[in-house]
Amino acid sequence: MGExxxxxxxxxxxxxxxxxxxxxxxxxQVEAGKITGLVGPDGxxxxxxxxxxxxxxxxDEGKITALGCDTRSEARSIHAAVGYMxxxxxxxxxxxxxxxxxxxxxLRGLSFQQRAGVFERLLDFTDLxxxxxxxxxxxxxxxxxxxxxACALIKTPKLLLLDEPSVGxxxxxxxxxxRMVQDLTSEGIGVVWSTAYLDEAExxxxxILLNEGELLFQGPPNGMTGxxxxxxxxxxxxxxxxxxxxxxxxxxxxxxxxxIQGRAVRVVYRRDDVAATRLRAxxxxxxxxxxxxxxxxxxxxxxxxxxxxxxxxxxxxxxxxHTVDIAVKSNSGNQDSSDGDKxxxxxxxxxxxxxxxxxxxxxxxxxxxxxxxxxxxNGAGKSTSFKMLCGxxxxxxxxxxxxxxxxxxxxxxxxxxxxxxxQKFSLYGDLSVAQNLEFFAGAYGLSRKRRRExxxxxxxxFDLPRFLATNAKDLPLGYKQRLALACAVMHEPxxxxxxxxxxxxxxxxxxxxxxxxxGLVERGVAVLVxxxxxxxxxxxxxxxxxxxxxTIATGSPDALKAQVTSLSLPDPSLEDAFIRxxxxxxxxxEAA
Amino acid sequence: xxxxxxxGALLVKESIQIVRDPSSILIALVLPLILLFLFGYGVSLDAxxxxxxxxxxxAEGPAEDLAAAFQASPYFETEVATDIRLLEDDLVAGDIRGxxxxxxxxxxxxxxxxxxxxxxxIADGSEPNTANxxxxxxxxxxSTWLAQQSANxxxxxxxxxxxxRFWFNPELASRYFLVPGSMAIVxxxxxxxxxxxxVAREWERGTMEAIMATPVGILELLLGKLIxxxxxxxxxxxxxxxxxxxxxxxxxxxxxxxxxAISMAFLLPAxxxxxxxxxxxxxxxxxxxxxxxxxxxxxxxxSGFIFEIxxxxxxxxxxxxxxxxxxxxxxxxxxxxxxxxxxxxxxxIGIMLLIGSVFFVLAARSTKKRLD
Numbered sequence: 001m002g003e004x005x006x007x008x009x010x011x012x013x014x015x016x017x018x019x020x021x022x023x024x025x026x027x028x029q030v031e032a033g034k035i036t037g038l039v040g041p042d043g044x045x046x047x048x049x050x051x052x053x054x055x056x057x058x059x060d061e062g063k064i065t066a067l068g069c070d071t072r073s074e075a076r077s078i079h080a081a082v083g084y085m086x087x088x089x090x091x092x093x094x095x096x097x098x099x100x101x102x103x104x105x106x107l108r109g110l111s112f113q114q115r116a117g118v119f120e121r122l123l124d125f126t127d128l129x130x131x132x133x134x135x136x137x138x139x140x141x142x143x144x145x146x147x148x149x150a151c152a153l154i155k156t157p158k159l160l161l162l163d164e165p166s167v168g169x170x171x172x173x174x175x176x177x178x179r180m181v182q183d184l185t186s187e188g189i190g191v192v193w194s195t196a197y198l199d200e201a202e203x204x205x206x207x208i209l210l211n212e213g214e215l216l217f218q219g220p221p222n223g224m225t226g227x228x229x230x231x232x233x234x235x236x237x238x239x240x241x242x243x244x245x246x247x248x249x250x251x252x253x254x255x256x257x258x259x260i261q262g263r264a265v266r267v268v269y270r271r272d273d274v275a276a277t278r279l280r281a282x283x284x285x286x287x288x289x290x291x292x293x294x295x296x297x298x299x300x301x302x303x304x305x306x307x308x309x310x311x312x313x314x315x316x317x318x319x320x321x322h323t324v325d326i327a328v329k330s331n332s333g334n335q336d337s338s339d340g341d342k343x344x345x346x347x348x349x350x351x352x353x354x355x356x357x358x359x360x361x362x363x364x365x366x367x368x369x370x371x372x373x374x375x376x377x378n379g380a381g382k383s384t385s386f387k388m389l390c391g392x393x394x395x396x397x398x399x400x401x402x403x404x405x406x407x408x409x410x411x412x413x414x415x416x417x418x419x420x421x422x423q424k425f426s427l428y429g430d431l432s433v434a435q436n437l438e439f440f441a442g443a444y445g446l447s448r449k450r451r452r453e454x455x456x457x458x459x460x461x462f463d464l465p466r467f468l469a470t471n472a473k474d475l476p477l478g479y480k481q482r483l484a485l486a487c488a489v490m491h492e493p494x495x496x497x498x499x500x501x502x503x504x505x506x507x508x509x510x511x512x513x514x515x516x517x518x519g520l521v522e523r524g525v526a527v528l529v530x531x532x533x534x535x536x537x538x539x540x541x542x543x544x545x546x547x548x549x550x551t552i553a554t555g556s557p558d559a560l561k562a563q564v565t566s567l568s569l570p571d572p573s574l575e576d577a578f579i580r581x582x583x584x585x586x587x588x589x590e591a592a
Numbered sequence: 593x594x595x596x597x598x599x600g601a602l603l604v605k606e607s608i609q610i611v612r613d614p615s616s617i618l619i620a621l622v623l624p625l626i627l628l629f630l631f632g633y634g635v636s637l638d639a640x641x642x643x644x645x646x647x648x649x650x651a652e653g654p655a656e657d658l659a660a661a662f663q664a665s666p667y668f669e670t671e672v673a674t675d676i677r678l679l680e681d682d683l684v685a686g687d688i689r690g691x692x693x694x695x696x697x698x699x700x701x702x703x704x705x706x707x708x709x710x711x712x713x714i715a716d717g718s719e720p721n722t723a724n725x726x727x728x729x730x731x732x733x734x735s736t737w738l739a740q741q742s743a744n745x746x747x748x749x750x751x752x753x754x755x756x757r758f759w760f761n762p763e764l765a766s767r768y769f770l771v772p773g774s775m776a777i778v779x780x781x782x783x784x785x786x787x788x789x790x791v792a793r794e795w796e797r798g799t800m801e802a803i804m805a806t807p808v809g810i811l812e813l814l815l816g817k818l819i820x821x822x823x824x825x826x827x828x829x830x831x832x833x834x835x836x837x838x839x840x841x842x843x844x845x846x847x848x849x850x851x852x853a854i855s856m857a858f859l860l861p862a863x864x865x866x867x868x869x870x871x872x873x874x875x876x877x878x879x880x881x882x883x884x885x886x887x888x889x890x891x892x893x894x895s896g897f898i899f900e901i902x903x904x905x906x907x908x909x910x911x912x913x914x915x916x917x918x919x920x921x922x923x924x925x926x927x928x929x930x931x932x933x934x935x936x937x938x939x940x941i942g943i944m945l946l947i948g949s950v951f952f953v954l955a956a957r958s959t960k961k962r963l964d
Contacts, residue, residue: 051801054805055962056801056804056805056962057962058962075962076807076809079804079805079806079807079808080807082805084801084802084805085802086798086801086802086805087798088797088798089798089802090798090799090801090802090803091799091802092605092609092799093797094608094609094612094613095605095608095609099605099608102601103601103602103604103605104806105601106597106598106600106601107598107601107602107803107806107807107808108806108807109597109598109807151802161805
């Protein structure tokens with residue numbers, strides 16, 4: 001066991017009187033030479049805890065000792081010996097890479113003799129040596145993150161605090177950063193890595209798991225994951241509708257959680273009657289999907305986390321129950337015979353901004369009842385393709401149609417048939433929930449009677465009655481998400497566009513969100529979703545992998561995984577597939 | 593050694609940012625130019641030539657003579673009519689600012705010889721300033737005409753002749769005091785608005801948090817922020833002065849030393865206020881609103897720049913006491929138009945330093961090396 005660098009003793013911190021505290025009686029510790037994952041969904045209290053450790057906040061109750069110093073009285077000594085990278089990396093965007101490094105070197109009192117060596121080592125370590133003269137504002141997300149790390153490492157700290165270093169960074173840079181940080185721990189540095197990605201938690205040496213200000217778990221991650229051991233199964237070889245299988249599985253008494261993983265469905269059983277539940281699941285599968293089978297699988301951190309929270313939501317969407325089947329709906333639109341079933345079609349969509357090609361020759365077609373994912377790192381061109389298809393951006397070349405309507409010629413008709421949920425919260429924060437619903441119903445031009453019906457349906461479906469008078473900006477995150485979805489599907493669109501719909505959302509809310517989406521898809525809605533969340537990508541029927549403005553691979557999640565399966569990588573995750581395919585595409589381009 | 597280097601690094605960083613940030617250059621160099629040209633050429637509080645209507649009901653004898661004097665006056669551009677009703681519409685439309693009526697009875701009343709000759713001046717009261725000009729210029733024309741009449745051996749000589757002399761601004765050119773006033777506006781913008789914005793920006797971008805977790809002290813942090821803007825504001829001041837003297841021909845009767853002393857004294861409250869705003873808001877949008885409301889507008893309206901403080905309601909006059917720009921403008925106008933009057937400068941400088949110290953104490957109290 002390593003030396004304890006940080007001791008947290010029953011620390012409580014509140015920001016707003018009368019609200020539940022941001023952190024409630026937390027006790028934990030951080031050890032030298034280890035990566036301690038500070039894990040939890042948004043709003044769990046991760047940033048607050050990191051700031052408390054740095055002494056930038058002081059606890060209301062309890063005590064924190066960092067590097068032997070009390071954070072209340074000896075913050076300065078702590079500042080001298082820790083490296084801290086806040087969210088958004090703390091870089092001066094109008095200074096160059098070199099100027100940022102020099103600034104932090106001076107602030108940390110690095111002597112001129114040491115400096116040359118340190119800069120060389122850090123630039124080499126982060127592979128930024130080629131970019132020293134570039135303004136840091138013009139670096140990619142991954143490069144900013146590395147520079148932020150370099151600035152935090154200027155004077156080798158004993159304790160390195162990283163606040164959500166992997167947010168907004170593509171999986172490749174994420175993996176590189178992880179390796180760099182691992183190297184540091186071998187030198188004896190203690191690292192605190194805060195993250196909302198539960199898959200990152202599994203790789204940490206130690207985990208502090210927070211949820212809504214409460215400590216759920218502290219210790220090695222397998223201590224948490226192990227709690228779900230023997231209780232996790234996969235339903236594989238599903239030939240039919242996996243979304244229906246998931247919904248059925250979640251209906252079974254004793255199933256606490258279920259998610260879609262490519263063609264398979266993953267289920268977690270309640271602790272007290274695993275055997276009986278497994279039997280019920282097997283029977284259900286035998287009755288509905290004769291080809292499929294139930295096999296036991298390794299638990300993941302997320303399984304245990306959801307279980308610890310008392311399980312995920314049920315599998316039935318009341319929204320879908322209120323939605324008319326699209327196929328039943330009058331066959332509107334001037335559909336092309338060949339694309340009769342395709343709701344969203346992109347043909348050679350290209351967008352140029354001056355010399356820069358943001359999206360090149362994007363081509364795909366999404367039939368009714370399919371979820372199609374655009375997956376790729378930030379800046380790869382996902383959002384550009386996406387915006388061209390929902391009529392927010394005019395393509396330079398190529399064409400896009402929604403429900404048979406050409407976006408360039410009949411944009412209004414096309415837009416009436418699509419629902420759009422933006423990445424950032426895009427409702428009116430100062431309007432109440434009821435007012436937002438009214439507004440969007442009006443904006444879609446629903447008749448008075450339909451408006452009433454649909455609004456009532458939305459309120460019931462998304463459990464909004466208690467928040468009707470609440471201003472949208474004051475809603476809890478999960479409810480903001482629900483309201484945004486409610487506003488997007490108000491007019492029963494045939495095509496639904498989701499831009500990073502669940503980034504920053506806790507796993508329970510994410511499941512609930514996908515329950516609704518799955519329900520709508522089963523009713524025949526076509527969904528286009530952009531994401532860099534691998535879990536989210538697993539829900540897609542097909543994925544287009546976008547990299548450097550090109551589509552480098554298209555296929556089902558399982559097909560993409562199969563493409564990269566090899567002896568050295570027998571069971572690749574979707575993230576593995578992503579990284580491998582991007583690397584292949586890069587080497588292919590270099591060869592060309 | 594190390595604290596010195598840290599401080600130097602902060603100064604260098606801030607200076608690079610100023611040079612690279614177009615908005616600070618805009619506020620520090622371009623805005624002063626625009627303001628100076630605007631106030632130097634565009635805006636004038638003088639009514640040089642006023643259009644008026646002149647009603648001559650009877651065009652002969654002394655009445656005709658007086659009408660000719662009005663028409664010859666350099667202050668008036670006249671529109672002549674024989675009936676007032678013909679001019680009323682023009683007055684309502686604002687085409688003319690007043691009407692002088694020389695009635696048919698003029699000759700008779702004038703000939704009575706007691707100086708009570710009756711003619712009527714109607715002024716457009718919706719613009720009191722211009723109305724005053726019309727009235728004053730009209731009585732000026734009248735007294736000149738009377739003097740001429742008596743020199744020609746007619747009528748009564750006026751009892752007193754008035755020969756006004758204006759000190760300090762003999763030409764009464766309003767730009768002579770508007771230009772120093774606009775310098776105060778520029779300094780307020782740089783000192784308060786720009787400072788509030790750049791500190792708030794560091795909060796917004798999360799760089800403040802990163803800096804705070806280094807061994808930098810809060811004093812270093814604040815001074816490192818202030819000194820570059822102090823220098824920038826003095827630079828803008830120098831630019832304004834050179835332009836004022838060379839391009840606009842504003843006289844500079846006082847010394848550069850006095851000018852620098854006054855400017856420096858003013859920057860203390862200006863920067864202190866900016867710092868206080870940014871410490872309280874931590875958000876660029878709110879900071880800019882607060883800086884405009886509490887810094888720019890008072891400097892514009894309550895400083896004596898445009899509106900004379902003595903003619904404000906008493907309560908407003910009390911409020912102006914805590915507007916630092918008031919002391920700056922009074923001092924600047926004196927430096928430019930009168931000379932080095934230290935008896936006026938020293939108390940003004942003293943008050944500015946006092947207000948500045950209050951701002952700084954408040955700012956230092958509310959800026960902690962902490963986030964809550």
